[in-house]
Amino acid sequence: MKDMGVKMMWIVPNILLHLLAIGVLWFIVVNAETLQEIGYLVIWTIGLLLLLLINFFGSYQIASWIKQGKM
Known part of the structure; x- marks a missing residue:
């Protein structure tokens, strides 16, 4: 495959x-x-949400690159 x-x-x-x-x-x-x-639940939850946001954007970007033929 290319x-x-x-x-x-x-x-x-x-x-x-x-x-x-x-x-x-x-x-x-x-x-x-x-x-x-210990007061870190909110920090961990926000960190997880940011990680998921980055993950989903990355997956979307990769899928769009494959559809456009850039990959």
Whole structure:
């Protein structure tokens, strides 16, 4: 396939970021009570939301590049 290496250089890190987001979500759910006690629940939640925003934008960008034939 054409430019498979370029696609993998973009897609693999994107998948890893999605897995990281799942891990962060799991961490927040498991430790929500403790995070609330020490006042970090909001910070972790905002961080997760920002990570998800970046992930979804990256996925959208990669998909649009593939449709346009840039990759």
